[in-house]
Amino acid sequence: MSAPGSEGAAEQSVGGALPVRPEFQGMSPYGAPQLDVAVRLNTNENSYPVPPEVVDAISAALGAELSQLNRYPDRDAVALRAALADYLGVTTAQIWAANGSNEVQQEILQVFAGPGRSALGFTPTYSMHPLLALGTGTTWIAGERTADFALADPVAQVRAADPDVVFLCSPNNPTGTALDLDTIRSVARVARGMVVVDEAYAEFRRAGTPSALDLLPEFPRLIVTRTMSKAFGFAGGRLGYLAASPAVVDAVQLVRLPYHLSALTQAAARAALAHRAVLLGTVAAIKAQRDRIVAELRGLGLTVADSDANFVLFEVGGDQAVFWEKLLAAGVLVRDVGLSGWLRVTAGTAEETDAFLQAVKESL
Numbered sequence: 001m002s003a004p005g006s007e008g009a010a011e012q013s014v015g016g017a018l019p020v021r022p023e024f025q026g027m028s029p030y031g032a033p034q035l036d037v038a039v040r041l042n043t044n045e046n047s048y049p050v051p052p053e054v055v056d057a058i059s060a061a062l063g064a065e066l067s068q069l070n071r072y073p074d075r076d077a078v079a080l081r082a083a084l085a086d087y088l089g090v091t092t093a094q095i096w097a098a099n100g101s102n103e104v105q106q107e108i109l110q111v112f113a114g115p116g117r118s119a120l121g122f123t124p125t126y127s128m129h130p131l132l133a134l135g136t137g138t139t140w141i142a143g144e145r146t147a148d149f150a151l152a153d154p155v156a157q158v159r160a161a162d163p164d165v166v167f168l169c170s171p172n173n174p175t176g177t178a179l180d181l182d183t184i185r186s187v188a189r190v191a192r193g194m195v196v197v198d199e200a201y202a203e204f205r206r207a208g209t210p211s212a213l214d215l216l217p218e219f220p221r222l223i224v225t226r227t228m229s230k231a232f233g234f235a236g237g238r239l240g241y242l243a244a245s246p247a248v249v250d251a252v253q254l255v256r257l258p259y260h261l262s263a264l265t266q267a268a269a270r271a272a273l274a275h276r277a278v279l280l281g282t283v284a285a286i287k288a289q290r291d292r293i294v295a296e297l298r299g300l301g302l303t304v305a306d307s308d309a310n311f312v313l314f315e316v317g318g319d320q321a322v323f324w325e326k327l328l329a330a331g332v333l334v335r336d337v338g339l340s341g342w343l344r345v346t347a348g349t350a351e352e353t354d355a356f357l358q359a360v361k362e363s364l
Contacts, residue, residue, distance in 0.1 A: 176307030
């Protein structure tokens with residue numbers, strides 16, 4: 001079993017006498033601890049509640065759907081995709097949406113990878129990617145990063161592995177590091193298959209940090225995945241999406257489940273997008289707290305990774321599981337991502353940052 005705060009930690013493993021696939025025997029479901037503590041900074045949620053005016057708009061949108069719940073929703077989610085396209089500045093035909101970016105990425109692997117095919121990601125990275133590969137029967141190839149979490153000669157690694165799907169994360173989870181367009185472009189040029197750039201935290205990137213959306217016209221096999229869970233504060237709504245060429249969107253729909261997005265999910269997401277200026281109004285405050293965390297932890301003598309996300313990865317100078325327990329005892333829950341000597345903390349409100357920094361000082 002994993003450490004209490006680590007990626008993949010769960011109450012019990014799965015298998016036993018059941019005819020579970022051999023590769024799943026003894027594994028634990030993915031998840032982060034959900035503990036009742038004063039300060040929860042372990043899942044990269046937006047700490048700010050949904051503003052009242054947006055709550056009212058979402059409530060009205062949901063109410064308008066209730067009398068029609070006897071009917072299936074729009075299986076193509078056209079109105080929602082149009083709203084997402086307007087947000088990104090692309091066409092509706094370039095957008096596909098699902099229940100969180102994890103489902104979007106699973107669909108990508110289902111149609112472009114699978115048994116006899118492979119996917120490459122650069123570790124440490126988002127721990128769901130290898131699990132999605134496992135679930136779709138895709139061989140996972142763990143690429144390498146340098147000591148400062150940059151990609152280690154990604155062109156050479158892609159050429160050597162020759163994967164069907166390459167995962168790039170910008171900003172990367174759990175490190176917070178972003179990629180420049182030249183790096184993404186160089187990988188897309190040599191990749192035989194699909195290149196997926198996971199931009200779940202893109203709204204939090206620092207000024208001057210680019211988005212892979214700019215490269216879509218250049219590379220027809222490039223896919224950018226996003227989510228409304230983070231910057232939009234819509235984690236409970238479960239809405240993720242991709243932007244790619246229309247041909248990619250058509251291909252992904254081959255493996256969609258029937259009516260996979262409920263009418264209520266679509267309505268709530270459209271209402272949230274209509275009020276995106278309000279919802280994204282917390283991004284600047286969160287970025288300020290992130291930068292404050294980076295500066296103050298470095299001021300305490302700790303090594304901290306540069307971050308373009310709403311979280312910070314920091315080195316504790318010892319056993320991260322022990323340090324995690326110390327912070328928890330102080331009422332602060334952060335994330336042990338299984339990276340020896342490092343912990344990850346979400347940037348939340350100023351008050352949450354105060355509590356976290358105080359707990360760190362007391363734990364050092």
